[in-house]
Amino acid sequence: MRRILIVEDDDLLREMYELVLTAHPFLIDTAENGKAALELVGQNTYDLIILDLMMPVLDGVGFLRLYSQNPSPSTRIVVLSNLSSGHELDQAMALGAHRNELKANVSPKQLVALIRYELEAN
Amino acid sequence: MDHRETQTPYHSRHAAADASIYKLLIENIQDYAIFFMDPGGIIRTWNKGAERAKGYTEDDIIGKHFSIFYSQDDVDAGKPERELRIATKLGRIEDEDWRIRKDGTRFWANVVITALRNDAGELVGFAKVTRNLTERKRQEDDLRRANNMLRQQQSELRSLNEAKDEFVSLASHQLRTPATAVKMVLASALDELYGEIDPELHSALKKAYDSNERQINIINTLLRVAQVDSGKVVLRRAATDINAMLSEVIEEQRTAINERGQTIKLNSSRNLTAVIDRENLLMAVGNLVDNASKYSPAGTAIDVFLTKRNHHVVITVQDHGVGISPENMKLLFKKFQRIQSELSPRVPGSGLGLFWSKKIIELHGGTIQVQSKLGKGTTFEVCIPQEPADA
Numbered sequence: 001m002r003r004i005l006i007v008e009d010d011d012l013l014r015e016m017y018e019l020v021l022t023a024h025p026f027l028i029d030t031a032e033n034g035k036a037a038l039e040l041v042g043q044n045t046y047d048l049i050i051l052d053l054m055m056p057v058l059d060g061v062g063f064l065r066l067y068s069q070n071p072s073p074s075t076r077i078v079v080l081s082n083l084s085s086g087h088e089l090d091q092a093m094a095l096g097a098h099r100n101e102l103k104a105n106v107s108p109k110q111l112v113a114l115i116r117y118e119l120e121a122n
Numbered sequence: 123m124d125h126r127e128t129q130t131p132y133h134s135r136h137a138a139a140d141a142s143i144y145k146l147l148i149e150n151i152q153d154y155a156i157f158f159m160d161p162g163g164i165i166r167t168w169n170k171g172a173e174r175a176k177g178y179t180e181d182d183i184i185g186k187h188f189s190i191f192y193s194q195d196d197v198d199a200g201k202p203e204r205e206l207r208i209a210t211k212l213g214r215i216e217d218e219d220w221r222i223r224k225d226g227t228r229f230w231a232n233v234v235i236t237a238l239r240n241d242a243g244e245l246v247g248f249a250k251v252t253r254n255l256t257e258r259k260r261q262e263d264d265l266r267r268a269n270n271m272l273r274q275q276q277s278e279l280r281s282l283n284e285a286k287d288e289f290v291s292l293a294s295h296q297l298r299t300p301a302t303a304v305k306m307v308l309a310s311a312l313d314e315l316y317g318e319i320d321p322e323l324h325s326a327l328k329k330a331y332d333s334n335e336r337q338i339n340i341i342n343t344l345l346r347v348a349q350v351d352s353g354k355v356v357l358r359r360a361a362t363d364i365n366a367m368l369s370e371v372i373e374e375q376r377t378a379i380n381e382r383g384q385t386i387k388l389n390s391s392r393n394l395t396a397v398i399d400r401e402n403l404l405m406a407v408g409n410l411v412d413n414a415s416k417y418s419p420a421g422t423a424i425d426v427f428l429t430k431r432n433h434h435v436v437i438t439v440q441d442h443g444v445g446i447s448p449e450n451m452k453l454l455f456k457k458f459q460r461i462q463s464e465l466s467p468r469v470p471g472s473g474l475g476l477f478w479s480k481k482i483i484e485l486h487g488g489t490i491q492v493q494s495k496l497g498k499g500t501t502f503e504v505c506i507p508q509e510p511a512d513a
Contacts, residue, residue, distance in 0.1 A: 010299065016306035019315055054295060082298035084345060085354075086291050104298040104338045108309045 002047040002119050003027040007037040007063065008080075009055040013103075017050075020108040026115065034063030041067060046075050048118050051097065053081035053088050061088050064095035071096060076118045080106065155252040158238075161245050163188045163206055175231075175254045177224035188250065191221045193228070209235040209248060221252070230259035283352060290348040297341045304334045343474045346405075347457070350481040357399035357485055359510060364394045364435050368426055371408045375415065383420030386411070390428035396435045396508040398486055403506070406479035410439040410502045413475065417500070418443030430508075434488070437504040446494040454492060455480045487511050 004026050008014045014030050021028050029044065031037035035058040037049070053060035060079065079092050079100035089100060101114065148156050148169050155172035159165055165188055168180040176183075176191060183190075189202035196202070196219075208215045214236045221231040232253040238246050308331040310316065312324065319327070349355050368388050379386050414424045418441045427438040446454065457477045483490045488506035 010303060012303045013306060016303065016310060019310055020306070023315070082295045082302060083291065084294065084342065085349065102298075102342070104302045104305065104341070108306060108313060108315075 001025055001027045003029070003044060004115065005029045005031060005037060005040055005044075005046045005049045007031045007034065007049065007055070007060070008052045009033055010052075016108075017111070020111060021115070024112060024115075034058030034060060034066075037063050038066055041072070041075075045072055047122055048115060049075060049077045050080050050115075051077060051092075052103070053079060053083055053092060059088075061091045061095065064092055064097065068096050074122065076122050078114065078118055153253070155250070155254075157250055159188055159248045159250060161247055163202060163248070166247065172252070175223075175229065175252055176221070182224065191231075191252075193220060193222055205233075205235055206248065209237045210245060213237055218255070229254050230256045287348065287352050287354065290345060294341050294345040298338065301334055301338050301341070305331070305338070308334065343478065347474050347478050350478055350485075355402070355482070355485060357402065359397045359399055361395050362398050362400045362403075364396055364398075364428060364437070365390050367400055367404055368407065368428055368437065371404055371411055372426060374408065375411055379411075379415045379424065382415055382418075384415055384418060384422055384424060386415070386424040386426065388426045388428070392430070394428060394430055394435050394508075396506055397510055398506060399482075402482045403486065406482040407437055407439070407504065409475040409479045410504070414439050414441035414443065414500070414502075417441065422499075431505070433508050434505045435508060437506070438501060439504075440499065440501045442499040445496040445498050445500055446492070447496050451492065451494065455490075 002025075004021070006014065006017050006028060008017065008030065009032050011032075014032065018028055018030065029040055029046075031040055033055045037051075038058070040046075041049070051060045051063065058066075060081065064077070076099075077097045079089065079097045080103050081089065081092075081100065082103045083089050084102050093100065099118070106114065148167075151169060151171045152174055153171055154169075155175040156169050157165055157172050158167040165183050165186055168178070168183055172183075173179055187202075189197050192202050205215050205217065214234060217231075217233045217235075219231065219233070220228045221233070222228055232255050234251045236249045236251075238249055240246050308327055311319065312327050312331060365388070368390070372386055372388055376386060411424065411426065418424065422442040425438075425440045427436075427440070429436045429438070455476050457474060480490050483504055483506065486506050487510060488504060491503045491505075492500060493503075494500040
C-alpha cells in the first residue's frame with residue numbers, strides 16, 4: 001500500500017484529512033510539525049509527503065532544509081499551505097518541493113485527486 | 123584757437139569728475155561690501171554695503187586687519203593670510219563661507235579678493251568684494267533639509283509598504299486557516315463521510331459550504347489586489363495556446379452557468395498562441411465570464427470569441443444580460459465598486475474582480491474595453507499582444 005505522510009499543525013485539519021482519506025487505500029501517517037515529520041521520515045519511506053509551511057517548533061521550510069540533506073528519491077513532496085505567495089513558498093520550492101497548492105482551494109475530492117495524481121506521477 | 127590749452131584742463135577736470143563719481147558709486151553701493159586693503163591686509167577704505175553687511179562703521183574699522191571678519195577657527199588655521207597669498211600669486215581668490223559681524227553674529231559670505239598692482243607691477247593692496255548670501259544659503263539649506271526629509275519619508279513609506287504587504291500576506295493566511303477547516307468539515311458532511319444526511323440538511327450544509335467558498339474567494343481576491351497594487355505581480359510568461367486556455371475557463375464555469383439555465387460557447391476559427399502568464403490571464407478572463415453569467419437571466423447565451431488583430435489576440439465575452447448604465451460604466455473598473463442592477467442583490471462579489479482583471483491585462487501590455495446597453499447585454503473585449511513589447 002502507498003504510504004503518505006501528512007504534516008499539518010492544525011488538529012482539526014489533520015483529523016479531517018485522515019477522515020477523508022480513510023475510505024481510500026493509502027497508509028496515512030500524520031505529524032504536527034516539521035520535527036515530528038523528520039522523525040517519521042527517518043523510520044519510514046513515504047511515497048508522498050503533504051507539507052504545511054507555517055507550523056510551530058519546526059516549520060515546513062525548516063523541515064525541507066534538513067530533509068533535503070538526505071532526501072528519498074522516490075518521495076514526492078506537495079506543499080499544501082495557506083500561503084499563496086512569498087518568501088517561504090519560494091524557499092520551499094527551491095528546497096525540492098515538487099508542487100504547491102493553496103490549502104483553502106482544495107476540497108476533499110480535490111485532495112484525493114491530487115494524491116492519486118501524484119502517486120501515479122511517482 | 124589752441125586746442126591743447128583748452129583740452130588739458132578739460133581732461134583733467136573730466137578725470138577728477140570720474141574719480142569722484144567712482145568714489146561716490148562705491149561708497150554708496152549697499153548690496154556689496156567693497157573695500158581696499160593694503161598689502162598687509164589692513165583695511166583702508168569702507169563703503170555703505172560693507173557697513174551694512176558687517177556692522178562696522180568707517181571709524182570702527184579703518185586701520186584694522188581684515189581677519190577681524192573671520193571666525194577664530196579660521197584665524198587660527200591661518201585662512202586670512204592664505205587667501206592674501208593666493209590672491210597675490212593668482213590675481214584673485216573667491217571663497218564662500220561664514221564670516222563674523224561686529225555683533226558676533228555670522229553671515230554666509232561670497233568673498234572675492236583681487237590683488238591690485240600699479241603700472242610697474244608692484245602690489246599696492248587688495249580689493250575685497252563681499253556679498254551677503256545668508257538668505258540664499260538658508261534657502262539652500264532648507265531645500266536640502268526638505269530633500270533629506272522627503273528621502274527619509276520615502277524610505278519610511280517603503281518599509282511601511284513592505285510591512286503592509288507582509289501584513290496582508292499573513293492576514294490572508296490566518297483568515298484562510300479557519301475557512302479551510304470549515305470547508306473540509308462541510309465537504310465531508312456533504313459527502314456523507316459522517317453518515318447519511320437528509321435532503322433538507324444537505325441543502326443547508328451546501329449553502330454554508332458555498333458561503334464559505336465565497337469568503338475564501340474574497341480573501342484570495344483581496345490578496346491578489348494587494349499584490350497588484352504594490353507592483354508585486356511578476357508575470358510568468360510562456361507561449362500559450364489561447365484556445366485551450368479559453369476552453370479551460372469555460373469548462374471551469376460550465377456547471378455554474380448551466381445551473382443558472384444559461385449556455386456558453388467558444389467561437390474560434392483558428393489556433394492562436396500568445397506569450398502570456400496563463401494562470402493570471404485565465405483568472406482575468408474567468409472574471410469576465412463569471413460576471414457575464416452572474417449578470418444574465420436564465421435562458422440566455424454567453425459567447426466567447428477569439429480572433430486576431432494586428433499581432434494581438436482579441437478575446438470577446440458577450441452576454442445578453444442586464445447591461446450597464448452609462449453612469450455605472452465609469453465605476454466599472456474601480457476598486458470596491460459593485461454595479462447595482464436588478465440582479466445584483468443575488469450576485470455575490472467583492473467589487474474587486476474587474477479592477478484586478480484590468481490591472482493584469484494592462485501588465486500584459488493589453489487593453490480591456492466594454493460596450494453595454496441596459497437591458498440588452500454587455501460585451502467585454504480584451505486585446506493582448508501576442509509577443510510582449512520588450513521581447
